[in-house]
Amino acid sequence: MNELEARIDRLESLAAIQQLPIRYAIAVDSRDMDAWVDLFIPDVYCGRRGSGRDVLKSIITPAVRTFYRSIHQICGHRVEFDDADHAHGVVYCRAEHEDDGKWVVMAIAYFDTYERRDGEWFFVRRREKHWYSADWQERPAAPFTGWAGHDNPPDLPQDFDSWAPFWAEVDGHEISRLTDQPSH
Numbered sequence: 001m002n003e004l005e006a007r008i009d010r011l012e013s014l015a016a017i018q019q020l021p022i023r024y025a026i027a028v029d030s031r032d033m034d035a036w037v038d039l040f041i042p043d044v045y046c047g048r049r050g051s052g053r054d055v056l057k058s059i060i061t062p063a064v065r066t067f068y069r070s071i072h073q074i075c076g077h078r079v080e081f082d083d084a085d086h087a088h089g090v091v092y093c094r095a096e097h098e099d100d101g102k103w104v105v106m107a108i109a110y111f112d113t114y115e116r117r118d119g120e121w122f123f124v125r126r127r128e129k130h131w132y133s134a135d136w137q138e139r140p141a142a143p144f145t146g147w148a149g150h151d152n153p154p155d156l157p158q159d160f161d162s163w164a165p166f167w168a169e170v171d172g173h174e175i176s177r178l179t180d181q182p183s184h
Contacts, residue, residue, distance in 0.1 A: 009084065016121040017079050017114050021091045024123075025072035030160030031167070033061050041115055041122045065170060067099040068178035069157055085116040098179055107131035 001009065020039055027036035037044075037053040037060070046055045064070075075092040082088065093108040108131070113124040157163050167175060 006084075010081065013081070013084075013087070013116065013121065014079055017087060017089065018077050020114070020121065020123060021074050021077060021093070021110065021112075024126075025074055025093070028064065029070050029072055030157060030162050031064060032160065032162035033057050033064070033166070035162070036060065039123050041117060041124055044124070066178075067097040067104075068175065069098040071096045079114075087114040088112060089114065100178065101180055102135045104133050104135055106133040 024036065024039055027033070027039070034057075037057045040053060040056060042053060043051050044053060044056050045051050046059060049055050049059060073094045075094055077089060077091045079087055079089040089112050091110040091112060093110060095106045095108055097104045097106070109129050111127040111129065114121055115124045116122075
């Protein structure tokens with residue numbers, strides 16, 4: 001590979017890596033756990049529970065069912081390359097989670113390790129660290145609520161194709177515990 005090809009490869013790799021946290025956030029917020037685990041290497045290490053995407057999915061799915069709606073906003077991303085197929089980075093995130101009638105805001109940094117396999121970039125590992133979490137003093141409402149002439153019901157998260165199937169297995173009483181405004 002000549003110098004120009006190497007530079008183009010580095011730029012394409014940077015763009016692909018920077019999409020990973022965005023795809024991660026959308027997968028979590030839409031409750032698309034298959035898309036979420038596919039962002040990780042197939043043999044992702046899950047500690048004492050074992051390795052692999054199925055193991056990871058068995059860990060994350062119950063965790064994500066502890067809150068109803070969520071919004072993960074990616075705020076910045078630093079990527080450093082170790083070599084052509086390995087990199088690491090830090091991603092800032094502001095996340096909001098609806099749970100037990102509250103919206104909890106969190107300031108997060110993800111410390112990531114990335115690897116390219118067969119031409120595609122994946123997470124090898126994500127270490128999530130938090131600055132804080134706090135309940136909103138005022139709960140979010142439907143977009144434009146209280147703004148005369150702009151009364152529109154929210155479209156998200158129920159417009160994600162994966163949303164309804166994710167919650168289909170959960171008892172309605174449990175959903176009612178998590179939210180007083182379930183999406184339909």
